[in-house]
Amino acid sequence: MVTDALNNQKEFFYNATFRINNELYQPSLEKQTSAEFRRLSLRIETLIHQAFQAHTLRNRMIQSSVVRFSPDKGVVVADVVLVFKFIASDSREVLLANVRNNLLRRLREPTGSLSIDLASYRLSVTLAGCGTRIDKTGERISGGNIAKEEEWPWQASLQLNGIHRCGASLISNRWLVTAAHCFRGFRDVNSWTTSFGARLRPPTMKRNIRQIIVHEHYADNVLSHEYDIAVAEISPPVQFSAEVHRVCLPEATQVFSDNTSCFVTGWGALKDDGPSVDELRETKVKIIGNEVCNRREVYNHAISPGMLCAGYLAGGSDACQGDSGGPLVTPDSRDRMYLVGIVSWGDECAKPNKPGVYTRVTYYRDWIAAQTGV
Numbered sequence: 001m002v003t004d005a006l007n008n009q010k011e012f013f014y015n016a017t018f019r020i021n022n023e024l025y026q027p028s029l030e031k032q033t034s035a036e037f038r039r040l041s042l043r044i045e046t047l048i049h050q051a052f053q054a055h056t057l058r059n060r061m062i063q064s065s066v067v068r069f070s071p072d073k074g075v076v077v078a079d080v081v082l083v084f085k086f087i088a089s090d091s092r093e094v095l096l097a098n099v100r101n102n103l104l105r106r107l108r109e110p111t112g113s114l115s116i117d118l119a120s121y122r123l124s125v126t127l128a129g130c131g132t133r134i135d136k137t138g139e140r141i142s143g144g145n146i147a148k149e150e151e152w153p154w155q156a157s158l159q160l161n162g163i164h165r166c167g168a169s170l171i172s173n174r175w176l177v178t179a180a181h182c183f184r185g186f187r188d189v190n191s192w193t194t195s196f197g198a199r200l201r202p203p204t205m206k207r208n209i210r211q212i213i214v215h216e217h218y219a220d221n222v223l224s225h226e227y228d229i230a231v232a233e234i235s236p237p238v239q240f241s242a243e244v245h246r247v248c249l250p251e252a253t254q255v256f257s258d259n260t261s262c263f264v265t266g267w268g269a270l271k272d273d274g275p276s277v278d279e280l281r282e283t284k285v286k287i288i289g290n291e292v293c294n295r296r297e298v299y300n301h302a303i304s305p306g307m308l309c310a311g312y313l314a315g316g317s318d319a320c321q322g323d324s325g326g327p328l329v330t331p332d333s334r335d336r337m338y339l340v341g342i343v344s345w346g347d348e349c350a351k352p353n354k355p356g357v358y359t360r361v362t363y364y365r366d367w368i369a370a371q372t373g374v
Contacts, residue, residue, distance in 0.1 A: 011242035014082045014099055015126035022115040025071035033254050041066040044078055051106030060084045065334050067129050081129035096125060131248035131336035147280040149198045152265045154247035155280060157195045160186055164200055164276050167266045167326025169339055170246045174237040175372040178325035179342050180218040180230040187212055194234055196244045198280040200267060204243050210235040213371050226304060228344045228359045231371050247329060248338045252365035256340050258289040262310055262330040268322030272348040276322035283317045285310040288355050298353050306363040308341055311355030319356045320349035328358050
């Protein structure tokens with residue numbers, strides 16, 4: 001039946017690489033946030049989009065994203081992830097050949113100011129790129145929308161003796177980042193497991209915790225919100241798929257402006273002091289500058305540079321108990337999700353003048369890299 005086929009679709013990820021003979025490599029192309037990276041990415045992604053517009057695959061293609069530029073003999077090599085949705089039972093070999101040949105056909109045509117080296121072109125099946133997702137955003141956690149599978153594939157549940165305690169974010173195939181306070185009083189790795197998927201029962205995937213690293217300056221025995229960050233190594237490593245893969249990490253120098261729209265997700269309570277839920281929920285919030293958040297009527301100078309606020313001064317949308325450690329993310333210009341914050345603390349849930357407070361990921365970006373290599 002047609003309905004059965006539609007329900008049996010899944011995402012397929014491909015990696016296209018090719019050299020651009022007339023683009024000289026420059027160090028700024030190493031940074032995805034640089035203007036040079038964005039400009040060249042847009043030209044390449046537009047070219048790839050055009051390749052499938054006049055083809056039967058146009059309704060199957062979800063997106064293309066340049067993931068890196070690298071140098072080769074002084075010029076640029078582009079690595080691009082292409083995402084398609086096909087019937088799960090379709091032949092993998094046939095699908096790969098169709099995508100490869102259709103893109104090659106476009107690259108053989110005039111490509112404007114880009115001089116593509118056709119001999120360097122390769123297309124292969126790959127794992128999901130960071131921050132990619134199915135876009136079905138909701139409105140609230142507290143009393144709000146239930147997330148669907150594959151919407152937030154980096155979201156993890158940290159479970160103490162089998163019971164959900166905190167959220168976390170997958171940042172590589174074997175590392176999670178979360179809040180340090182989640183492990184307050186409980187650092188025995190044998191007591192912890194983690195699960196992935198939009199439902200806690202049954203989960204899409206489960207893993208053991210191999211190692212817990214809490215920030216060395218976090219004070220376990222003091223009621224403090226400073227240095228509220230930890231990483232946890234999982235075992236065995238995850239094999240990325242559309243359902244489970246990593247979020248993108250920002251660079252330490254990246255700036256997320258006030259009023260930027262973000263999303264926070266978790267299995268936390270729907271109201272203050274309520275129980276956790278079984279189905280992942282999502283809400284949209286906006287970044288509130290530290291100057292505003294430190295006003296007397298808000299948090300009265302309690303917000304340090306390693307924290308950021310997100311929500312609304314009018315209240316109404318917020319993270320809540322049980323969402324701690326989970327992700328606050330925002331899309332870049334190519335709809336790839338970047339981890340902005342980690343749910344840390346707040347005054348109850350969704351109260352006026354009491355937005356959620358998050359650990360600022362850019363502030364601790366170098367610490368994350370030092371602990372995990374990511």
